[in-house]
Amino acid sequence: MKEYSLTDISLLMEKCGVDDPMQDYIRECVSFHTFPAAGLLIAAFMVDLALEKMGARPGEKLYAVSETPKCAPDALQVIVHATLGNHRLRIVETGRFAITINRYSEGVRAEGIRVFIDGGKVKQYPTLWLWYTNDPAFKGSVSGEKLLEEILCAGRGILAWEKVRVRFSAKKKWASRICPSCGEMAPAEGFENGVCRGCGRMAYYDKAPTEVP
Numbered sequence: 001m002k003e004y005s006l007t008d009i010s011l012l013m014e015k016c017g018v019d020d021p022m023q024d025y026i027r028e029c030v031s032f033h034t035f036p037a038a039g040l041l042i043a044a045f046m047v048d049l050a051l052e053k054m055g056a057r058p059g060e061k062l063y064a065v066s067e068t069p070k071c072a073p074d075a076l077q078v079i080v081h082a083t084l085g086n087h088r089l090r091i092v093e094t095g096r097f098a099i100t101i102n103r104y105s106e107g108v109r110a111e112g113i114r115v116f117i118d119g120g121k122v123k124q125y126p127t128l129w130l131w132y133t134n135d136p137a138f139k140g141s142v143s144g145e146k147l148l149e150e151i152l153c154a155g156r157g158i159l160a161w162e163k164v165r166v167r168f169s170a171k172k173k174w175a176s177r178i179c180p181s182c183g184e185m186a187p188a189e190g191f192e193n194g195v196c197r198g199c200g201r202m203a204y205y206d207k208a209p210t211e212v213p
């Protein structure tokens with residue numbers, strides 16, 4: 001199955017009548033993500049819709065939640081500049097394909113806009129429906145032409161939005177502690193059985209022999 005290039009995507013966007021600012025968003029997202037995944041394109045439309053409903057200015061400092069770790073975080077990182085690194089992007093794995101954007105708030109609630117997929121509207125797009133429902137009959141790739149064309153032509157047509165109050169917890173103070181196992185510094189509250197999580201439950205590597213040149 002052929003993977004779509006940026007040029008192919010531009011042609012499809014023209015065919016579907018995607019407006020210029022949205023085209024720019026999508027091209028930036030695809031470059032960052034390295035390929036035009038279905039979820040990425042949908043998320044780009046979601047972010048655009050949320051920004052419009054918020055009346056957000058370009059470059060405004062915003063916070064975001066992605067309800068999936070797949071694709072959608074990249075649209076938020078590229079378009080909103082709410083990143084995992086700057087701590088303005090949270091991933092709350094609800095299993096739904098949805099995003100929320102909000103402004104900064106002093107309290108533990110912030111007014112925001114949540115955008116999600118309206119399943120009823122997806123039904124009119126046969127390939128997209130198979131992908132959306134993870135139907136075993138879906139044979140294409142996440143970058144198949146028919147799927148991408150349906151997404152680009154649907155645009156906001158498969159989305160719905162709502163006003164929400166985003167909950168978050170206030171920042172906690174933390175103390176650091178040296179782990180007796182690895183000798184590295186880590187937050188004390190994360191220690192388990194006297195060692196840091198990296199030496200415990202969250203260990204993700206084994207030491208490899210160091211080659212001497």
Ligand SMILES: [Zn+2]
Binds near residue numbers: 181184195196198199
């Ligand atoms: Zn350790």
